[in-house]
Amino acid sequence: QGRAVEYGGGSVQAGVSLNISCTITGIRFDVYAVGWFHQAPEKEREGASCISHNGDSTFYEDSVKSRFTICRDNKKKKLFLQMNNLEPDDTAVYYCVAAEEYDFCLLGVIRDNYWDQGTEVTVSL
Numbered sequence: 866q867g868r869a870v871e872y873g874g875g876s877v878q879a880g881v882s883l884n885i886s887c888t889i890t891g892i893r894f895d896v897y898a899v900g901w902f903h904q905a906p907e908k909e910r911e912g913a914s915c916i917s918h919n920g921d922s923t924f925y926e927d928s929v930k931s932r933f934t935i936c937r938d939n940k941k942k943k944l945f946l947q948m949n950n951l952e953p954d955d956t957a958v959y960y961c962v963a964a965e966e967y968d969f970c971l972l973g974v975i976r977d978n979y980w981d982q983g984t985e986v987t988v989s990l
Contacts, residue, residue, distance in 0.1 A: 867892040874984030887961030903957035915970035958983040
């Protein structure tokens with residue numbers, strides 16, 4: 866059963882960049898698709914970005930496309946999300962997740978154990 870620990874959240878002003886990362890233990894990281902989900906205050910959790918096990922395929926939600934970049938380091942078992950030109954609507958808790966299949970990440974089929982922690986990002990004007 867995988868466990869994710871997220872790093873790098875914080876409070877920033879609109880327009881700046883922020884890089885968040887996570888490590889996932891308890892799984893064979895290099896065969897799993899991984900991704901970032903976010904949950905804004907009083908809103909449902911949504912998938913922001915996914916990346917396939919080898920990095921060949923990536924997905925971005927429309928609201929973050931062209932501003933966010935996902936990448937992974939399989940040797941270090943780490944996942945990153947570079948967030949540029951942050952907007953107040955990006956304010957959310959960001960969760961790092963793993964999925965047995967890339968499509969599972971796209972569909973939000975994620976095991977419950979990945980929703981325990983997250984890292985909070987607050988963007989103000």
